Amino acid sequence: MNRAARQSGGTGEIRTALGLMSGTSLDGVDAAVLKTDGHRLEGFGPSRYRAYDDPERAVLRAGLGRWHGPEVESAADVVNRAHAEVLKTFAGLDLIGFHGQTLAHDPRGRGTLQVGDGAALAQGAGVPVVWDFRSDDIAMGGEGAPLAPFFHFAAAKYIGADAPLCFLNLGGVGNLTYVDPSMDLPEDPGALLAFDTGPANAPINDLMLARLGLPMDRGGGLAARGTVETGALELFLAESYFARVPPKSLDRDDFSAMIQLVCELDDADAAATLTAMAAAAVVQGMEHCPTRPARVLVTGGGRHNPVLMDMLRAALDCPVAPVESVGLDGDMLEAQAFAFLAVRVAQGLPTSCPGTTGVGAAVGGGIVSRPIP
Numbered sequence: 001m002n003r004a005a006r007q008s009g010g011t012g013e014i015r016t017a018l019g020l021m022s023g024t025s026l027d028g029v030d031a032a033v034l035k036t037d038g039h040r041l042e043g044f045g046p047s048r049y050r051a052y053d054d055p056e057r058a059v060l061r062a063g064l065g066r067w068h069g070p071e072v073e074s075a076a077d078v079v080n081r082a083h084a085e086v087l088k089t090f091a092g093l094d095l096i097g098f099h100g101q102t103l104a105h106d107p108r109g110r111g112t113l114q115v116g117d118g119a120a121l122a123q124g125a126g127v128p129v130v131w132d133f134r135s136d137d138i139a140m141g142g143e144g145a146p147l148a149p150f151f152h153f154a155a156a157k158y159i160g161a162d163a164p165l166c167f168l169n170l171g172g173v174g175n176l177t178y179v180d181p182s183m184d185l186p187e188d189p190g191a192l193l194a195f196d197t198g199p200a201n202a203p204i205n206d207l208m209l210a211r212l213g214l215p216m217d218r219g220g221g222l223a224a225r226g227t228v229e230t231g232a233l234e235l236f237l238a239e240s241y242f243a244r245v246p247p248k249s250l251d252r253d254d255f256s257a258m259i260q261l262v263c264e265l266d267d268a269d270a271a272a273t274l275t276a277m278a279a280a281a282v283v284q285g286m287e288h289c290p291t292r293p294a295r296v297l298v299t300g301g302g303r304h305n306p307v308l309m310d311m312l313r314a315a316l317d318c319p320v321a322p323v324e325s326v327g328l329d330g331d332m333l334e335a336q337a338f339a340f341l342a343v344r345v346a347q348g349l350p351t352s353c354p355g356t357t358g359v360g361a362a363v364g365g366g367i368v369s370r371p372i373p
Contacts, residue, residue, distance in 0.1 A: 107143045279311035
């Protein structure tokens with residue numbers, strides 16, 4: 001196949017897809033429309049955000065780390081109801097990509113669990129729904145995460161990147177995608193390297209909830225008043241996870257002991273130290289990149305934390321900026337990713353590869369549920 005043909009990827013029909021994402025920060029449902037042929041990004045449509053209220057968030061928290069039981073069933077009810085509400089605000093869709101809510105992730109053990117009923121959503125919306133994106137990857141020896149890298153590759157092409165760069169998602173867990181945009185296809189060897197860097201917003205959010213009854217350290221205000229406890233930071237960085245060669249992935253609560261490292265600190269110092277841990281995890285992860293990236297583009301809620309962003313800028317030897325600096329939407333990038341992946345699944349294209357999840361070969365994952373007439 002010649003280079004031009006490979007770059008086109010056998011371009012197919014442009015589809016209007018809606019991506020639905022509910023992340024490990026447990027803040028709410030992101031929904032975003034994307035126009036794509038599964039290879040190139042052709043345009044962006046409307047987006048919506050549906051926040052979880054406090055009782056809903058409490059139900060989701062109660063289900064974290066569980067694989068079955070009433071807590072899981074209750075969490076699934078919350079997820080189904082919230083997503084059904086969001087779907088009512090969209091029309092003219094060809095396809096829906098539904099991530100669901102991750103409650104447990106153990107790729108080398110019990111697998112992965114994202115609650116939510118894609119078949120029921122398809123029936124309610126009258127549109128095919130692609131869901132359960134991670135199970136096939138894990139069944140073939142992969143980590144099942146992260147899954148946004150194939151979209152990051154397309155996004156790098158969309159913005160005209162001409163040198164290797166990184167997309168850094170700072171959600172509940174941090175994940176990094178190194179992209180070489182000179183490659184033709186995302187599954188080409190060397191095109192992508194992706195992995196979870198470590199905990200990001202989740203421990204900070206958990207600290208704020210436990211101590212102050214607040215969902216997050218908004219704007220990094222509390223961390224800005226604190227001092228980093230270097231002893232706790234050093235203990236954190238001694239964790240064996242950081243030395244593991246990627247691809248690698250984490251469950252939201254794999255580093256829950258972090259809270260114990262700051263339990264004797266006052267609120268501000270604890271917040272500052274957890275924020276420094278999130279930044280340090282990224283810095284450690286950058287050492288795995290094949291070359292120094294030309295820039296790091298940050299997405300996810302963490303980009304709104306100026307303390308965390310300043311820590312990253314001070315520690316990394318390349319420019320660090322929110323994805324908005326290149327015209328992308330950092331609040332909706334993950335939702336857009338699952339719209340993109342849904343189109344790829346529907347076309348029989350791969351959604352992960354050895355460089356992104358450690359799977360043995362490029363693989364497409366996901367169940368396609370169609371409404372019953």
